[in-house]
Amino acid sequence: MNTNLMSMFITFAKIGAFTLGGGYAMVPIMEKEIVDRKQWLTHEEFMDILIVAQSTPGLFAINMASHIGNKARGVVGGIIGSLGVALPSIVAILLIAMFFRAFKENVYIEKIFMGVRPAVVALIAAPCFSMARTAKITLYNAWIPIVACILITAFGVSPIWIILVAGVLGFLWGRIKPQDDSKL
Structure with missing residues (x-):
């Protein structure tokens, strides 16, 4: 380009x-x-x-x-x-x-x-x-951004921690239960 x-x-x-x-x-x-x-x-x-x-x-x-x-x-x-x-x-x-x-x-x-x-x-x-x-937010995973918003606004958790923890949990979840992205 x-x-x-x-x-x-x-x-x-x-x-x-x-x-x-x-x-x-x-x-x-x-x-x-x-x-x-x-x-x-x-x-x-x-x-x-x-x-x-x-x-x-x-x-x-x-x-x-x-x-x-x-x-x-x-x-x-x-x-x-x-x-x-x-x-x-x-x-x-x-x-x-x-x-x-x-x-x-x-x-x-x-x-x-x-x-x-x-x-x-x-x-x-x-x-x-x-x-x-x-981000392919569905009814199945909509709880993640909702919980993240609550943690940030109500409890003052840093967005950096939210991103780090969500990344680690997503990695672990993908290792435990691999899934087809087309189903999300």
Whole structure:
């Protein structure tokens, strides 16, 4: 795949600039751009990178951009992707810092955010359905993400521990009871 570095930078800069909420809210936009439009990755490669990016320390959006860029164009692509996705946020933070006092108690800005916050929740939740299909979540194994969510939200268990334990248990289960993936 011969991906133009300037095109990569612009793509990630657009993703970074037009995604309110950052992080997981970027997933559906990244998937549409990277998988559907640009075809830099397959859906499966994208989901694999999503899992790695989530379990890698650091900012999620940067992790996604660096892994996608690296997959498409090597180390330079990873750097370009990271810079592209981060630049709009850096510029926005600088502008907000310059005008913070003027907007701090602006009733109109607060009302805008009252509408934006619930929309961001939907943007974060939407990729879960796509990920569930890719991960082959069924009635048989749906308890795993449910228990993981409860452990993380109710008991403060680190997602890293969840991933490690689930990986070990999945490996052991596969050794004890090998099964045909087509039945899931």
